[in-house]
Amino acid sequence: SEADVGPKQAESLLTTIADELGIDKTMVSEAYEDPAEWLLKEGKLPDNVDPSNSKLEDxxxxxxxxxxxxxGLTKPSGYVLPVQRWNS
Incomplete structure (x- = not known):
């Protein structure tokens, strides 16, 4: 189910892909939310609105x-595996 899929499953998938492609597994990196963006969004909320229970229209x-x-903004939201296609 969707609830069982998260950052750890993404890390596992990308590590497996890296292994299959012969890419060093240490290239799999944590990805984080941009704290500045979310702090700005939180700051724009009215004083009586909590981010966890906001009354946003969307x-x-x-x-x-x-x-x-x-x-939390300090925990990874996912993982990335940067790869570049070789131009010959």
Whole structure:
């Protein structure tokens, strides 16, 4: 289910892909939310609105904001594997 998929599963998937491609697994890196962006969004909320229970009109934005602040800005939100195609 979707609830079982998160950053650790992304790390595992990218590590496996790196291994299959012969890329050093240490190239798999943590990805974080941009704290400045989220602090600005939080600062724009009215004083009587909590990010975890905001009354934003856009349900998707409301859900994303709640998830980001619930997880915290110092925990990885995902993982990346930077690769570049060789030009010959």
């Amino acid at each position: 349900p998707e934005e409301r859900s994303r904001m709640a998830k980001v602040f619930e997880r």
